[in-house]
Amino acid sequence: MKILAVETSCDETAAAVTEDLNVLSSVKITQEVHKAWGGVVPSLAKRDHEANIDWVIEQALVNAGFPIESGMTQIGAIAVTQGPGLAIALGVGIAKARDLSEKYNKPLVAVNHVEGHILSALVSAEKSNTQNQKSKQVSFPCLALVISGGHTQIILVKEIGKYKILAQSLDDDIGEALDKGARALGLGWPGGAVLEERAKLGNPKKYILPMPMARRTTNAFSYSGLKAALIRVVAQLTSCAVDGKLSEEQVNDLAAAYQERVFEHIVRVLKRILNDDLGLVINDLLVGGGVAANQSLKSKIQSVCDDQNVRLHYPENMVLCTDNAAMIGVVGGFKAAKGEFVKPAELDRKPRWSVESL
Numbered sequence: 207m208k209i210l211a212v213e214t215s216c217d218e219t220a221a222a223v224t225e226d227l228n229v230l231s232s233v234k235i236t237q238e239v240h241k242a243w244g245g246v247v248p249s250l251a252k253r254d255h256e257a258n259i260d261w262v263i264e265q266a267l268v269n270a271g272f273p274i275e276s277g278m279t280q281i282g283a284i285a286v287t288q289g290p291g292l293a294i295a296l297g298v299g300i301a302k303a304r305d306l307s308e309k310y311n312k313p314l315v316a317v318n319h320v321e322g323h324i325l326s327a328l329v330s331a332e333k334s335n336t337q338n339q340k341s342k343q344v345s346f347p348c349l350a351l352v353i354s355g356g357h358t359q360i361i362l363v364k365e366i367g368k369y370k371i372l373a374q375s376l377d378d379d380i381g382e383a384l385d386k387g388a389r390a391l392g393l394g395w396p397g398g399a400v401l402e403e404r405a406k407l408g409n410p411k412k413y414i415l416p417m418p419m420a421r422r423t424t425n426a427f428s429y430s431g432l433k434a435a436l437i438r439v440v441a442q443l444t445s446c447a448v449d450g451k452l453s454e455e456q457v458n459d460l461a462a463a464y465q466e467r468v469f470e471h472i473v474r475v476l477k478r479i480l481n482d483d484l485g486l487v488i489n490d491l492l493v494g495g496g497v498a499a500n501q502s503l504k505s506k507i508q509s510v511c512d513d514q515n516v517r518l519h520y521p522e523n524m525v526l527c528t529d530n531a532a533m534i535g536v537v538g539g540f541k542a543a544k545g546e547f548v549k550p551a552e553l554d555r556k557p558r559w560s561v562e563s564l
């Protein structure tokens with residue numbers, strides 16, 4: 207069944223057409239307006255979603271090869287992100303999906319955004335003959351690691367659609383921590399990708415930042431202490447500088463030290479959970495979320511998986527790591543196959559919807 211998917215949970219206005227695990231088209235507009243504010247402003251996100259939603263949907267239908275006048279007739283169901291996310295941003299995608307569902311008489315599927323990130327590693331960016339091959343390579347139960355601006359979770363995937371959160375952040379999420387660290391170093395927002403580039407030029411051992419939750423063995427994440435430590439070091443260094451600024455070398459070294467600690471923390475908790483006696487055999491790890499785009503983190507996760515004899519499943523490209531509608535379409539396809547539809551009039555946003563309560 208061909209699914210038209212819509213995603214507006216944060217600052218990307220996205221639409222896609224998918225079929226099983228295959229992406230027939232995927233279109234997104236990343237809102238630039240928030241850069242000046244150093245973070246997502248919900249009212250501006252809503253305004254931009256409203257301005258762009260019709261265009262991304264039309265482009266998704268056209269790019270999937272459907273005629274512009276009759277594209278919707280090719281679609282079997284509409285999937286939309288119901289949560290978690292910014293309430294007024296979610297509302298734009300939901301209202302549009304409800305309208306289309308009623309106008310064209312298409313069944314509607316409500317999708318959890320985190321479930322989208324969990325399954326994004328299974329999505330085939332290119333249509334191939336090996337349809338569904340990827341999901342056949344995954345044995346359940348498996349683990350998922352979702353690392354993005356708004357999520358830091360290790361999740362037990364009992365089967366597709368049944369999840370249990372094993373670890374999550376007590377304060378800042380990993381992408382948020384990278385973005386705030388980048389901002390403290392004067393690198394703009396969002397900063398994860400810039401921080402990665404600057405970290406490659408720096409010496410991670412020049413400055414010693416604290417290891418988050420160093421003496422705790424709880425399966426949880428915490429980044430606010432590390433962020434505060436970085437801000438303190440920046441304040442000390444700039445107060446000693448003649449021009450009151452960090453040198454380029456200091457920025458590179460601090461970026462390297464900070465990123466290293468952020469990733470060491472993730473890897474430590476991941477290893478501990480893989481070593482924990484879950485009473486289950488875990489052979490597969492699915493990774494998703496914007497921070498997964500980081501190559502240094504990817505190689506750290508790969509070596510944990512190699513050590514533990516676990517197969518690593520990673521999104522095929524950067525677009526599938528960050529927020530996108532293709533992952534929503536793929537989850538929508540699984541739910542449609544099980545007949546899990548919702549009535550348009552009953553679909554409302556769920557800003558704090560946990561993936562555990564599907």
Ligand code: KG4
Nearest residue numbers: 354355356381396398399496497500528529
């Ligand atoms: O998945 P995503 O688009 O949105 C949320 O669901 O939150 O993730 C956005 C996050 C931002 O914090 C951004 O800085 C981070 O992903 N990010 C990266 C990289 N590219 C994007 N973090 C580290 N390295 C990157 N290359």
Ligand code: ZN
Nearest residue numbers: 319323354529
């Ligand atoms: Zn996301």
